Amino acid sequence: MSKNLVIVESPAKAKTIEKFLGSDYTVKSCFGHIRDLAKGDDAINVKGDFSPRYEVSEDKKAIVAELKKLAKEADMVWLASDEDREGEAISWHLSEVLNLKESNTKRIVFHEITKPAILKAIDNPRGINKNLVDAQQARRVLDRLVGFELSPVLWKKVKSNLSAGRVQSVAVRLIVDREREINQFTYSSAFRLIARFNVGGKQMEAELGKRFETEAEAKLFLDNCTGANFTIKNLEVKPTEKSPAPPFTTSTLQQEASRKMGYGVSITMSIAQKLYENGFITYMRTDSVNLSELAIESAKNYISANFGPQYSRPMRYTTKNDSAQEAHEAIRPTYFENVEIEGTPQEKRLYDLIYKRAIASQMAKAQIEKTVATISISGLSEQLVATGEVLKFDGFLKVYLESTDDDQEDESSKMLPPLAIGEELVLNQIQATQKYTRPSARYTEASLVKRLEELGIGRPSTYAPTISTIQKRGYVVKEDRDGKERSFIQLTLEKQAISREEKAEKFASEKSKLFPSDIGMIVTDFLSKHFESIMDYGFTASVEEEFDKIARGQLVWNKMIEKFYGPFHAVVTNTSENAERQNAERNLGLDPESGKTIYVKVGRYGPYAQIGENSDDEKEKPRYASLRTGQLTETITIEEALDLFKLPRVVGSFEGKDIKAAIGRFGPYLMHDSKFISIPKTDDVFGIDLVRATELIEDKRVSDANKLLKVFEEDAEIKILQGRWGPYIGKGKENYRLPKGQKVEDLTYEVVAGIIETEEKNKPASKKVAAKKAPVKKVAAKRRVLVTLEEPKKLAFKKGVVKKPTAKKK
């Protein structure tokens, strides 16, 4: 039995460290926090000193028992959780739960998993920093109080099952505010002038320094250019440099993986987790750009050996963000010698990105020669400017170029042909193109993370979960949206003549962007109205300052909480008792057909439009139609609302049965003979005709036939079908997976029946587990919430629907 027990947070870390320390040390992982506030509303003594009641989490009981046993046997227990607020608290909880004595407990910290760092840490132990622990307790208690007092107010005043919190509510607000900013944006346009010259057989572009607001001004300018001479008036050569970006943190990795590969933040994190577990990269949840001494040295050696010493530029980066706690290194490859790794294509790509970013960060700046040519126009004071760049030394660009969120066309990286001052240029054409201004871009998951990080809201371990929470609650949807068409004017001066063209362009099309839902807007408005301070973008930053004071011993944690909770709780009580329900009802105007008023509202089943008033008169019942995805009560127009009532419509009759066109949860569809056929994007639900509709029905029949791989005489219900993930068994409405390696051609009825039997046996068994085991139960509970959000009628409405008419008839 070894004399020393070292406890770290992550099992992968434990494995590595054990190798450094030798046989006298057993290294174990506690898998993060082992205790948390008790589940219910009474975990904090809000009537007294705010003392928290902690419980060992259900899924941690086994590991806690094991650690207890090992701690008892060990001569010395080394608490080696991360050196930040949460890590310090983990050590404190461990010492409490494991009943550790001060005499045989030591607290050690390291910021990097390298042998020298670990050995140095062992040589410099300290005690647990109780002030830092208290700062964590304050953080934890504040978050619980905010979350568990605000959420019930929402249940009462908006809708059941909603949630609010210090982080998520502000994240939603960012998206709501941005959406409104975009909706209120007024487009303006100006004419941009580009001249194209022929210089020794090569084309060169130059732009006018200013833009013209009106077409008339642009036209006048072109008139004046007709027949003019264009001369190089000045040539300026400026050497410039471009520096590499620092190595990845969680947030910058998420941003780059999103921009370069289109990954959502949770995909990125789970791939990175795999890379970490396989020992390919350092820890992936970090806010630090720091690299270990060892890493910098090995990058230097690698770069010198493979690219040449002139490419090496050892560099120590420092984090600018105030909220960073820097418990870990930046994300980097564990060994720079591993240029490539084994793994899935996704793992390889993400590794490549991490590798290149890290190695580039230790490489020389790129040297660029920027040339600016000024071109004068005879008879005019305006000048044209052509810029070009020549890469003199590539430096870090040899391996990595960071991308930006801005997808505007890049004007740089163009080389200019050889030019001389006084040279007269041959004009091909000058084009004046109408360019529109653009509103701020909608957030992607990754750009929202970036903004949250700038505001100091959330932590590397919570960015991805927060983004999925606000989507799960239905506050926000991630979607693609088709752009709209608009026309723009282009004037071209060519061969001394000016032509005018009106062209069309698509704009405002979105891919994987975050849009607020009606409920997201309602909740944001409600919370902003009543809990302004918590919804303030600076709220987290200001409480963080207080937490820092607690950590420095300048403030007592429960005094801080008391000061916050008093006024906060008063507002909660007042709002809960007196505030009006928040809704988003709008009157859109009158229906031209019936003359009745059209409203949009948000009901139990989501946003809907209504024609006519609610009244007791059965004959005068209003008509209802749900809003489509992407439509908001705040912005829907009366025309769009009226369109909603045009569906479902009968397209015509085919094989003696009606074809109906409508829009369902998965988009536009046709219904024929009680079968669904989706209508592709290229067709229009409102306009689709009988010919096209029957064509779609017949296409669907062919693809359904292809989907059927095998049937059995013994049971007509059982079919072998081709699905998205390969062949599977279908029986009635139930689907069953094929065992791994099972070939379709080998499937006999007996084999299939056997598979179904074993699958059926497994199913109720897993449900039993779900009922007993807490962690599984949690998952099951979350799923249920999802269902209620999407299809609430199943839970709530059955009674009402049946009872209401009977009550009325009485």
Added chain:
DNA sequence: CAGTGAGCGAGCTTCCGCTTGACTT
């Protein structure tokens, strides 16, 4: 993959941060 749109109503929901698995329709 429908078209619903109350107010007596049962009882539930919820936070943020640390960590991995288990889980696939």
